Amino acid sequence: MSPAYASHLRALAALVTTALACAPDLTVHASRITAPRVVAVRGTPAEARPGETVTLTATVATPAGVGNDAQIDWIACETPRATTESATVSPRCLDDAGALAMLTMERSTTVTVTVPSDACMRIGPQTPSVGQGAERVRSPDADITGGWQLPVRLDLAVGDAHETLFARYRVRCQPPDVPGATAVDYARRYRNNVNPALAGVFAVVDNDTRALARDAAAGSATEVGGPRDVPILALWNADSVERYVRVNPETRALDERTESLEIAWYTDRGWFERDRTTPDGTGTATVNVLHRDAGDGEVRVWVVLRDERGGVDVGAYRVR
Secondary structure, rough: OOHHHHHHHHHHHHHHHHHHOOOOOOOOOEEEOOOOOOEEEEEEOOOOOOOOOOEEEEEEOOOOOOOOOOEEEEEOOOOOOOOOOEEEOOOHHHOOOOOOEEEEOOOOOOOEEOOOHHHHHHHOOOOOOOOOOOOOOOOOOOOOOOOOEEEEEEEEEEEEEEEEEEEEEEOOOOOOOOOOHHHHHHHOOOOEEEEEEEEEEEEOOOOEEEEEEEEEOOOOOOOOOOOOOOEEEEEOHHHOOOOOEEEEEOOEEEEEEOOOEEEEEEOEEEEEOOOOEEOOOOOEEEEEEEEOOOOOOOEEEEEEEEEOOOOEEEEHHHHO
């Protein structure tokens, strides 16, 4: 570790004591893993055009003592919403008889698939505003970042536990209803999203930072003594916060924006003081407090870093 980086960590550790405020009195914590759960779905690359290939990887967190023999069915939902529906995903996406497309016949936590060639005509700005039999459908609005996302349904099975959930994959579509010069400028300036990257996760004990080994195998947990309440510090690469352009929905001109980040925290033996942390500006660090259950033993921690365009990085760590 370079002296400059070590000095940076010591400075952050000195500030971590402010995170040890009184914990809220909650009986249910979203950060506590009590049943098998998909905590993240990462696309590689983070954004693709119709017809391009992408690898989707699901991270499944399981409570202590439960084996991770996860099997997942991956299903693309290409059904446009009806004009009468307010949900972000058509209710027919929950119906196997609806307009669903199996992305693969293999049940796995990782799949490599091709983005449907007509994705922008089904879930993007080129969706027809009329038709589809007797029911009118609508072209979906762009999200706050000016993009469109393909809903992907995951049917998870781990032993006797089952869960159905939705992830979203960002598909690059050309914005509609913009002047020709704006369309050309958008195509020239827009850069596909890139997944953010965690630079390290640390336990802070007595103002000393102890790096947690990422994706460590059982039996190789980082030894952490001290109190049951342990600040956990997450760092990410500075280039994880990207600049990008979008079409302003009111002026139809291009805006330049800076991505915001969000970190989700999970553990199987305890809970985090905050289920989510949202750092301000272009900072590269955030801290949360892990409240460990009483007793010794291994604690697993999952840290999920997301950007607002759907990019993801996730790290799994073991603490003893």
